[in-house]
Amino acid sequence: MAGAVTAVATERLEIEGLAVEIDGKRILDGVDLVVPRGEVHALMGPNGSGKSTLAYTVLGHPRYTVTGGDCRWRGESLLGLTPDERARRGLFLSLQYPTAIPGVSVVNFLRAALKAQGKTLTARELLGRLRGEIGALKMDDAFLSRYINDGFSGGEKKRMEIVQLAVLRPALAILDETDSGLDVDALRTVAEGVNRVRGEDMGILIITHYQRILDYVTPDRVHVMAAGRVIASGGRELVDRIEREGYDSLLRAAGIEPTGVEGTPLEPGVEPPPLPGDAGESPGA
């Protein structure tokens, strides 16, 4: 599908030759990927292959500099848009390390998000919907008034991302390692949440390191990333092959030395994000 150029506004995310740098270091090296609305795609790959960088870049995190290629949604290039503009066009990112915002409750955070997206609900409607989704994710109602992600366990943060996905109902969602760090019960709960929202109205790109979540959420397409590009695409059988053989044979087939891609992950947020004001000494000091 590389080079599939279309000027027609279609309901799909089209990533074409995308090249991205962080602090002058190239992380993505010409990614080609298409995710239509209504399909579930899986993006797999070893650590450091650039999967999270791709996710953050699609949503426009300022840390990433696009040096080549394009990324379009419904035919419109996203590259000149701010993250909030992208989200308001229907994009959503479930973060690998969701950020805590102390002092901002779950319910008020989502209220602000819905308002920004022009989806006005009454307080009663919002609370009702939230209670339903929180219950479906096997979380307690008390999370409604807790500060978003503040003091949440890793698993609670991941569940809360799926709660947000279910409440915000984006047209295209990227789930960045939503399965990582979950025990098998939590994984099933999260997967059920994804299955509940999947449908013809939503495109989903599941980024994962392992095949586990794909035992519960069956992807329509599977892509494998390594060394900053997509090296293989296929159906469910690709997952089985990786489970059987690991990534090595795919890497070798793509001319990549397997040991060369392991290493320190370059995705942001490997450390929990700092609290506000943690940026260092006062400039006035």
Added chain:
Amino acid sequence: MSAIAPPSTRPAAEPLRPPWDEPPRLTALRAAGAEAARTLPWPSSGQGEDWRRTPQIDRLDLGSFHQPEPDRAGGGDMPAYLAAALREATAVSAAETVLGDDAAGHRGSGHGDAWAPGAVPLGEAWDRLPEAAHRLGAVLPPSSGPIVARNTARFAAATVIAVGRGDPPRTVHLVHGVEPGQVAWPRTLVVMGEGTECTLVEEWLGPPTPGEALCVPVTEVLVGPGAHCRHVLIHRLGPEAILLAGCRAVVDRDAAYDASWVWVGGAWGKVALAVALQGPGASTRLSGCAVGRASQHMDLQTTQAHEAPATFSDCLHRTVVRDRARSVYAGLIRVAPAAQKTNAYVQNRNLLLSPTAKADSNPTLEILANDVRCTHGATAGPVDRDQLFYCQSRGIEPQAARELIVGGFLADVVGRLPLLGLRAAAQGWVAAALGMGVGPEGAGAVRTAADAAPADG
């Protein structure tokens, strides 16, 4: 002292001679205040750490502020802004509301009905509450410092709140105003008997029209054994006003003194808040925020003095500064040799909303005991980029995202204010100071049952 400051900046330290009879003991206290004011050096930014970052003190000309003549017969009608403030205070705190008697000379029978029993002007307190009134100057004697000394010499009348053993819990909202070109010397004394409860809200505001003004309040709090005092300081003085405030609480065994503050007003100011934990098991929780814009300068100094064993203190000061505003904070934990098993914490967090805003933070530990747990911390920085991105990734525009994050940053300290009505009002003051549409969990915020529960302690 003339070598320290030019004569024009030397404030009048003559003891006030009101046109009514004062008890000899009060006359002697004023004289001691005047004497201390003559002998103690007036502060300057060049002397020591205390005022180093608030050089405005060097340019302060106390002589340029007029103190109205005390008038026992009443200073005429109460100014409209104070009348409004008292009405608001009643609504906000559902409390006994009291007009601070030093409110620029507006005293006397004109609003005598506002005085509640047990919260009375000193002239009357001396007769009606002799045991309490005689403690004036016990917690902050004239020798405490040049500002306290001058307040002692010059206050027109103090407010005394006495809560005797067996009395029901008290809530008092005290409003101090100041007029353009004038100086006010509010003086407050709280004396709490064993096992009593009292919530005192002190609010400084005015002047109602443009003009410089100076407000120099001094508050003394005596918290008896097992008593619980909640003290709220609200600084809403006008944009040209100066605040020099001193407050000290002495806390007896198993008693608690909890102070919270909301500071949004004034051109510049310094507040010194000290707590002495003098009885075993005494505790204090101090928390508040300062929100500055334009060229506001807000200097807070807190002291947590542990003087007895098994005492607890926790102080949290949060500031948000934008434009060219500046926050200065010094927080001292002092643990005396006798104060074993002390737990003490001090934390200051500053959010800088513009590159020209500044925050200086200096939490300090002075520990002379060897079995204690003390921590201190300070941070300063702009709005966190990852938090901003997280909000934006949900569609929230950057400006709205910043408001959400800043509101959240202040939410927990505002949430620690003791009265629900006060919390709601404080959110409005903070939002206005930030120039934002909504404050922490502000207008239209969705509340759940859990939110409505009082967040006490």
